[in-house]
Amino acid sequence: MEIWIHRLIELLALPEYGLSTVFVVSFISATLLPLGSEPVVFGLVKLNPAMFWPAVLVATAGNTLGGALDWWMGYEAHVVVDKFQHSSHHGRAVRWLEKLGPKACLLSWLPVVGDPLCAVAGWLKFPFWPCLAYMVIGKFARYFLMTGSLIWAFPGVIGP
Template identity: 85%
Template sequence: MELWIQHLIEALALPEYGLSTVFVVSFISATLLPLGSEPVVFGLVKLSPHLFWPAVLVATVGNTLGGALDWWLGYGAHKVVDKYSHSSHHSRAIRWLEKLGPKACLLAWLPGIGDPLCAVAGWLKFPFWPCVAYMAIGKFARYVTMTGALVWAFPGSIRFWGG
């Protein structure tokens, strides 16, 4: 592995970089790169229980901004994708998405299809801010649910409900 990558990974693993690491990993995992951010959020919360809500919020912001980037990539790729518009699956999916509109971005949290969904929302020129709002709602719900479930499944001395 390149030495600079190893140093970067080591630096981001330090506790003082915990929330920034959560942001970076959440942002990257929301792009079309296959990466999960939940283990990073859970790891930080396990090490620093008082950071449950800040970690969830930072992960939500990072993941939502990554989804917004996907939206812009899709918006810019509109002309490139036109050559595939004759597929029956494509036509059915487009009709379904057009029917839902920006609300389809609530599903941006789904593994495998959520990130491309954000790109398609941009490609279809759905309104940017409503899409971002729906992305944020879905992603926030995912982080609260997933991190809460992991904390419940692997209990320890974590107290994040203000106790």
């Protein structure tokens, strides 16, 4: 198993694979798995500042597609979840989300709650395309602001 882990790390190593690594890590981090993609985006941009826009756009695409997968899983899970009773907190949260509709997906960039929010949007059967559009906006703003802020705050950490 140790060889497998080393092989995976070699495959995903920066900067050898660059944007593909950013895409994969951003996609996986948008699922319910606990993984942050910001350090990978920041690392790539610090190693190659000319990659700022491509890295932000690729990270946005990967993270949005991961959010779309969450939406689909939530949509399909609706039948299973309907079998269980809901608590009063759950009812309030659902009413709040139903009031916001697809616009709630703007919050998909938030840590901890953003990824499950995409699944809940699917579970509540919010329209896919508006949800996806709001995910793109929120996730793009996150990568743009976080990577830009880190580059500004730590100008000489890595690279020239």
